Amino acid sequence: MAEDFKVTPWEVTGDIDYDLLQERFGTTPIDGALLDRMSRYGEIHPMLRRGIFYSHRDMVRILDDYDKGERFTLYTGRGPSGNTHLGHLMPWIFNKWIQDTFDVPMYFQMTDDEKFLFKDLTLEDTKRMAYENALDFAALGFDPDKTRIIVDTENIDTLYPLALKVAKKVTFSTAKAVFGFDNSTNIGSIFFTAIQAAPAFLESEIRGRPVPCLIPCGIDQDPHFRVTRDVAPGLGYPKPSLIYCKMFPGLSGGDKMSSSDENATIYTTDGPKAVRKKVGKAFTGGCVSVEEQREKGGNPEVCAVFKYFYYLFEEDDSKLDELADSCRRGEILCGECKMRLTERINVFLEDHQAKREEARDIVDSMAFGGFEWNKEAKR
Amino acid sequence: MAEDFKVTPWEVTGDIDYDLLQERFGTTPIDGALLDRMSRYGEIHPMLRRGIFYSHRDMVRILDDYDKGERFTLYTGRGPSGNTHLGHLMPWIFNKWIQDTFDVPMYFQMTDDEKFLFKDLTLEDTKRMAYENALDFAALGFDPDKTRIIVDTENIDTLYPLALKVAKKVTFSTAKAVFGFDNSTNIGSIFFTAIQAAPAFLESEIRGRPVPCLIPCGIDQDPHFRVTRDVAPGLGYPKPSLIYCKMFPGLSGGDKMSSSDENATIYTTDGPKAVRKKVGKAFTGGCVSVEEQREKGGNPEVCAVFKYFYYLFEEDDSKLDELADSCRRGEILCGECKMRLTERINVFLEDHQAKREEARDIVDSMAFGGFEWNKEAKR
Numbered sequence: 001m002a003e004d005f006k007v008t009p010w011e012v013t014g015d016i017d018y019d020l021l022q023e024r025f026g027t028t029p030i031d032g033a034l035l036d037r038m039s040r041y042g043e044i045h046p047m048l049r050r051g052i053f054y055s056h057r058d059m060v061r062i063l064d065d066y067d068k069g070e071r072f073t074l075y076t077g078r079g080p081s082g083n084t085h086l087g088h089l090m091p092w093i094f095n096k097w098i099q100d101t102f103d104v105p106m107y108f109q110m111t112d113d114e115k116f117l118f119k120d121l122t123l124e125d126t127k128r129m130a131y132e133n134a135l136d137f138a139a140l141g142f143d144p145d146k147t148r149i150i151v152d153t154e155n156i157d158t159l160y161p162l163a164l165k166v167a168k169k170v171t172f173s174t175a176k177a178v179f180g181f182d183n184s185t186n187i188g189s190i191f192f193t194a195i196q197a198a199p200a201f202l203e204s205e206i207r208g209r210p211v212p213c214l215i216p217c218g219i220d221q222d223p224h225f226r227v228t229r230d231v232a233p234g235l236g237y238p239k240p241s242l243i244y245c246k247m248f249p250g251l252s253g254g255d256k257m258s259s260s261d262e263n264a265t266i267y268t269t270d271g272p273k274a275v276r277k278k279v280g281k282a283f284t285g286g287c288v289s290v291e292e293q294r295e296k297g298g299n300p301e302v303c304a305v306f307k308y309f310y311y312l313f314e315e316d317d318s319k320l321d322e323l324a325d326s327c328r329r330g331e332i333l334c335g336e337c338k339m340r341l342t343e344r345i346n347v348f349l350e351d352h353q354a355k356r357e358e359a360r361d362i363v364d365s366m367a368f369g370g371f372e373w374n375k376e377a378k379r
Numbered sequence: 380m381a382e383d384f385k386v387t388p389w390e391v392t393g394d395i396d397y398d399l400l401q402e403r404f405g406t407t408p409i410d411g412a413l414l415d416r417m418s419r420y421g422e423i424h425p426m427l428r429r430g431i432f433y434s435h436r437d438m439v440r441i442l443d444d445y446d447k448g449e450r451f452t453l454y455t456g457r458g459p460s461g462n463t464h465l466g467h468l469m470p471w472i473f474n475k476w477i478q479d480t481f482d483v484p485m486y487f488q489m490t491d492d493e494k495f496l497f498k499d500l501t502l503e504d505t506k507r508m509a510y511e512n513a514l515d516f517a518a519l520g521f522d523p524d525k526t527r528i529i530v531d532t533e534n535i536d537t538l539y540p541l542a543l544k545v546a547k548k549v550t551f552s553t554a555k556a557v558f559g560f561d562n563s564t565n566i567g568s569i570f571f572t573a574i575q576a577a578p579a580f581l582e583s584e585i586r587g588r589p590v591p592c593l594i595p596c597g598i599d600q601d602p603h604f605r606v607t608r609d610v611a612p613g614l615g616y617p618k619p620s621l622i623y624c625k626m627f628p629g630l631s632g633g634d635k636m637s638s639s640d641e642n643a644t645i646y647t648t649d650g651p652k653a654v655r656k657k658v659g660k661a662f663t664g665g666c667v668s669v670e671e672q673r674e675k676g677g678n679p680e681v682c683a684v685f686k687y688f689y690y691l692f693e694e695d696d697s698k699l700d701e702l703a704d705s706c707r708r709g710e711i712l713c714g715e716c717k718m719r720l721t722e723r724i725n726v727f728l729e730d731h732q733a734k735r736e737e738a739r740d741i742v743d744s745m746a747f748g749g750f751e752w753n754k755e756a757k758r
Contacts, residue, residue, distance in 0.1 A: 113539070117547055123540055156539045160492070161502055161532055167567030168496055172551065175566050187554050188546030191570035 077109035080129035087248030138359035162198035197228035219244035253283030456488035459508035466627030517738035541577035576607035598623035632662030
């Protein structure tokens with residue numbers, strides 16, 4: 001039962017038991033002591049306070065080094081297989097908070113090669129999506145002087161020598177055990193983890209000395225970074241540290257918002273009507289009738305609408321508690337709650353979409369090594 | 380017994396039965412009809428006449444297309460793991476003859492990534508060797524306007540998208556069966572065949588239409604090109620044609636000159652004394668005493684010195700026959716024969732070494748995409 005879920009970089013299915021997942025992967029819970037420690041650098045982000053970013057590897061070392069004056073480099077990424085949705089923005093928003101709080105440079109890797117290899121997409125598709133996704137990333141306000149976007153096929157000249165060094169140290173046995181590959185896996189997919197490892201070592205390589213690296217991302221990416229960490233010492237690079245979040249929930253009540261269910265997925269380019277319609281159909285913790293709900297109250301624990309407030313759309317803890325309480329007491333009904341969320345999302349998206357348009361110039365300046373974004377993709 | 384040999388792109392051991400190898404690989408013998416056909420384009424090269432280039436795949440299609448006015452692109456390569464020796468030059472000399480005879484462009488791929496992945500060498504080592512090997516290649520007089528040298532790590536931006544398309548179509552099963560990989564093989568080595576496939580499709584990709592490709596090389600490379608040919612139709616590229624040679628013999632009597640036996644290997648940078656010494660120690664078909672040899676004669680069939688005349692240093696068939704006859708009759712002894720070969724090799728190398736120095740400017744102009752050869756390597 002509790003085992004009935006699967007989390008890999010390419011597939012997330014079932015009801016995820018995040019504690020069990022942490023145990024399986026061997027990552028460390030983010031506890032009160034670590035939160036206290038992190039509060040020294042700035043007000044703790046709600047995603048930390050609420051246990052959305054909930055697990056880590058070697059976060060303490062990153063902070064110890066930082067206290068000694070050694071700045072880390074941030075690294076996260078995106079597999080550009082489709083339009084950006086709210087679930088993609090969530091960890092990027094957290095990355096932005098880390099960049100602001102610690103004033104550190106960052107690499108954002110777009111794995112257009114990965115999505116070509118693992119999905120039924122052409123390289124032209126994934127490159128075009130990389131550009132579209134980059135606009136959403138840049139719209140969040142990362143420091144343009146300190147942030148560089150890597151597109152694998154555009155920056156392969158830089159990544160490849162690093163990836164070769166990684167690949168030489170990883171056997172098929174390891175790839176099989178870590179990713180669940182078998183004899184039918186294509187040889188590009190088998191090699192790919194070496195490309196995802198490369199940016200973790202890039203700053204050390206460029207500076208010619210060990211530079212700590214922190215990777216905030218979804219916990220589904222841990223298999224890649226276990227491999228990256230295992231090979232690091234043999235290559236003379238520091239093991240990257242990781243801070244992991246849970247998957248952003250789907251509107252239909254699933255554990256992960258997924259592009260495969262378009263109606264339960266809110267894209268960054270959705271208009272107000274689409275958002276209203278999608279939120280309107282969301283899975284809630286309400287009862288079958290208004291009368292029953294007024295009497296028995298709703299259940300925010302299982303409600304997708306409540307999760308949206310919790311994950312992204314209500315930063316104020318007391319207001320969030322108030323909402324949960326009034327739901328449990330049957331004071332607020334699902335319709336009203338959905339209207340409130342729709343309003344919040346639409347306000348957010350209106351602002352985001354404006355910034356997304358402004359980001360067209362910014363992504364040019366963020367292109368690692370000054371590559372030119374695919375002209376057709378720019379329209 | 381006859382099965383007691385192994386030929387892969389990375390290992391050649393035992394006494395090679397070339398007919399059996401051809402059967403195992405499924406390649407086609409070069410017969411009299413094909414030689415006749417090829418003689419229409421120019422005087423047949425001694426390596427063809429003597430069966431050194433002895434096997435092929437789809438050579439007839441290349442000639443049919445050529446007759447219709449469709450020029451092919453030549454492609455061959457080198458894994459830069461050490462200094463160039465005579466065994467490396469042999470197929471390049473044949474490539475030069477093809478370029479001259481058919482007036483065609485050529486790509487020469489230096490797989491510095493491969494040698495890094497498969498051997499105990501650094502990328503700096505293999506890149507440095509790529510430059511040294513390129514000097515030997517260019518010294519042979521390829522048309523600088525029609526010849527481009529690819530170094531994998533320098534030209535990965537061009538190769539990688541092609542390699543990804545290949546890799547997506549090759550499973551680990553296939554790689555295992557074709558190359559004998561197992562679970563302990565590193566993931567870079569598993570991916571590598573996709574990089575070696577890429578130049579076969581490069582001209583078609585650049586011109587945006589199918590361009591035939593001919594690859595003259597050692598038959599040990601056939602596993603790579605079986606894979607390349609299998610995926611070609613699915614990618615919309617023509618299957619490359621192949622023309623294969625036997626391995627250049629070692630001076631110690633082995634079936635392949637190998638850098639692992641330095642004293643039985645003549646490098647292109649060897650001086651006259653080194654050559655005399657190495658040839659002096661060569662394995663011959665002579666008898667234990669002068670008297671016995673005068674009486675019974677020698678055996679040119681097993682003699683490494685005779686093989687050198689046969690493969691590279693006596694183009695005149697009648698003179699070669701004369702030499703074999705006078706050996707069998709006991710008229711010429713091993714010492715004299717070795718002196719003649721030493722002289723021939725030294726004359727060749729003196730000229731080659733002068734051209735090798737002149738080639739320093741040429742290799743710059745041949746660098747694919749205009750990359751700059753590694754400065755440290757230039758000394």
